[in-house]
Amino acid sequence: MAYQKTYEEINEKIKRGEAVVVTAEEVIDIVAEQGLEKAAREIDVVTTGTFGPMCSSGAFLNFGHSRPRIKMSKVWLNGVEAYAGIAAVDAYLGAAQLPENDPENKVYPGRFSYGGGHVIHDLLEGKEIRLEAIGYGTDCYPNKKVDTVIKLEDLNEAILFNPRNAYQNYNCAVNLSDRTIYTYMGIVKPNLGNASYSTSGQLSPLLNDPYYKTIGVGTRIFLGGGIGYVAWNGTQHHPNVLRGENGVPKVGAGTLAVIGDLKQMDPNWLVGLSYIGYGATMAVGIGIPIPILDEEILSYAAVKDEDIYCPIVDYSEGYPYGKSIDLGFANFKDLKSGKITINGKEVISTPQSSIYRARRIADTLKEWIKVGRFELTKPVASLPSADANIEFKSIPERNPNGNR
Amino acid sequence: MKNRVVCYFSAAQSEQPIIYQLIKDYDLVVNILKADINPQKEGYLVVELEGKREKYKSGVEYLKSLGIHVEPLSETVVWSEEICIQCGACPSFCPTQALDLDRETMMVSFDNSKCVICGMCLDCCPTRAIKLYFEVREAV
Numbered sequence A: 001m002a003y004q005k006t007y008e009e010i011n012e013k014i015k016r017g018e019a020v021v022v023t024a025e026e027v028i029d030i031v032a033e034q035g036l037e038k039a040a041r042e043i044d045v046v047t048t049g050t051f052g053p054m055c056s057s058g059a060f061l062n063f064g065h066s067r068p069r070i071k072m073s074k075v076w077l078n079g080v081e082a083y084a085g086i087a088a089v090d091a092y093l094g095a096a097q098l099p100e101n102d103p104e105n106k107v108y109p110g111r112f113s114y115g116g117g118h119v120i121h122d123l124l125e126g127k128e129i130r131l132e133a134i135g136y137g138t139d140c141y142p143n144k145k146v147d148t149v150i151k152l153e154d155l156n157e158a159i160l161f162n163p164r165n166a167y168q169n170y171n172c173a174v175n176l177s178d179r180t181i182y183t184y185m186g187i188v189k190p191n192l193g194n195a196s197y198s199t200s201g202q203l204s205p206l207l208n209d210p211y212y213k214t215i216g217v218g219t220r221i222f223l224g225g226g227i228g229y230v231a232w233n234g235t236q237h238h239p240n241v242l243r244g245e246n247g248v249p250k251v252g253a254g255t256l257a258v259i260g261d262l263k264q265m266d267p268n269w270l271v272g273l274s275y276i277g278y279g280a281t282m283a284v285g286i287g288i289p290i291p292i293l294d295e296e297i298l299s300y301a302a303v304k305d306e307d308i309y310c311p312i313v314d315y316s317e318g319y320p321y322g323k324s325i326d327l328g329f330a331n332f333k334d335l336k337s338g339k340i341t342i343n344g345k346e347v348i349s350t351p352q353s354s355i356y357r358a359r360r361i362a363d364t365l366k367e368w369i370k371v372g373r374f375e376l377t378k379p380v381a382s383l384p385s386a387d388a389n390i391e392f393k394s395i396p397e398r399n400p401n402g403n404r
Numbered sequence B: 001m002k003n004r005v006v007c008y009f010s011a012a013q014s015e016q017p018i019i020y021q022l023i024k025d026y027d028l029v030v031n032i033l034k035a036d037i038n039p040q041k042e043g044y045l046v047v048e049l050e051g052k053r054e055k056y057k058s059g060v061e062y063l064k065s066l067g068i069h070v071e072p073l074s075e076t077v078v079w080s081e082e083i084c085i086q087c088g089a090c091p092s093f094c095p096t097q098a099l100d101l102d103r104e105t106m107m108v109s110f111d112n113s114k115c116v117i118c119g120m121c122l123d124c125c126p127t128r129a130i131k132l133y134f135e136v137r138e139a140v
């Protein structure tokens, strides 16, 4: 590994407006033409992007105090409950939370037209949101009820904090049964009628840095149209899984917890979603810059769709009931072409994650870095990687009464 | 037979118990899809009528005999580009490529002239950017 660069050197070039920045798609041809060594000298940063449904998302909100003061024990925003089991006027609004009295799947498949993700989007659009809160009343917080209308600008803080985003790889969902199923991967038609996949493949952040050599705690990122940070590894972070020869996981692996000031984000990049028969969620836009510190890091960032595989999983029985049914793997080149082959049958592939928008994120981040608006940060701690010994646990089945 | 029709009312006609009559006297299954009825003004009713061919015909004749204007329903699918997030899911469900994904730009577009209003795409859109509208002209 002859040639090396440091974060400081790259940031100096960014400040001077001289950094060479390319997207995770553009880098592929550059490496193919110039070779790794030359390209690693040339390129300073590779930008990635992803835009898709990420249920484990939400925002901490501080409403300020009412007069008299209230300790909110329950909070609703446009009828959607936010978790209030923290300090007096703080609450956490989850993207997948449904309004009280939502019909859910009582009339199957349910519509799920509105939820926490839609409230976050409406806040960003500057819309007025009804805030209702109740408290039980204390000497210090005598008020028992608040019913008012707020806007994002009225809040003291609005902090987007998503405990699990940017999944490094994901299942490709199919349906082996003879009835249509409604899942978080969208509608999956019977008898292998379609194959639904997510992630942006060669543009996706963690697929371009498969061992988390540059992405770690404290990494500055594009988040929801503004600037955010990697806060920690995400929940279900499971790096020690099956990987290809190129190091890229062949199944769901790493995840990121991300954080940022919601007030500087943009409604275009945080969008409430309604998955029929499944629930409400939010599409989140994330872009992560990868500093090209050496050839090895560049070789990972130059990964191509045809070298990224994801497992084909049956969502009628296999996934929900934990049955293992081997349907093999699909690569992202085929998935993005619109058709894959499963057991000799040609199957239409259905994306859930927007490649068009992932490209726009990678392009936007590239521009921000080029004009010196966005500098890179060296992680303050690394994420557990493939050598970690992390077990993917399930809920233990125990008798709560203690008599086993 | 089964058909979707739009019935246009005048203010006075909206007093008539027509749904009751259609069910009771003509043995039709009546499914109300959309309605805008108001005793003070004209209104319309979008209904699906299902029953034996003869009964259906005489049911419609009955409506016309009351002076209600009955027309076949025309529907239209509208794709809202501003709401669409370009996830790319809907073209998988469209049998006619009215909704189409350009594999180069990875952008979805909608060509109304190819749409056969089969409704396959409506449920798959997570942003509800695709909607089915009944075309109802201004009340007569």
Ligand code: SF4
Residues within 6 Å of the ligand: B077, B093, B094, B095, B096, B097, B098, B099, B114, B115, B116, B117, B118, B119, B120, B121, B122
């Ligand atoms: S209604 Fe049918 S034909 Fe029209 S766009 Fe939707 S799926 Fe395509």
Ligand code: SF4
Residues within 6 Å of the ligand: B079, B083, B084, B085, B086, B087, B088, B089, B090, B091, B108, B124, B125, B126, B127, B128, B129, B130
């Ligand atoms: S499913 Fe909806 S959001 Fe996705 S591309 Fe089609 S219209 Fe756009």
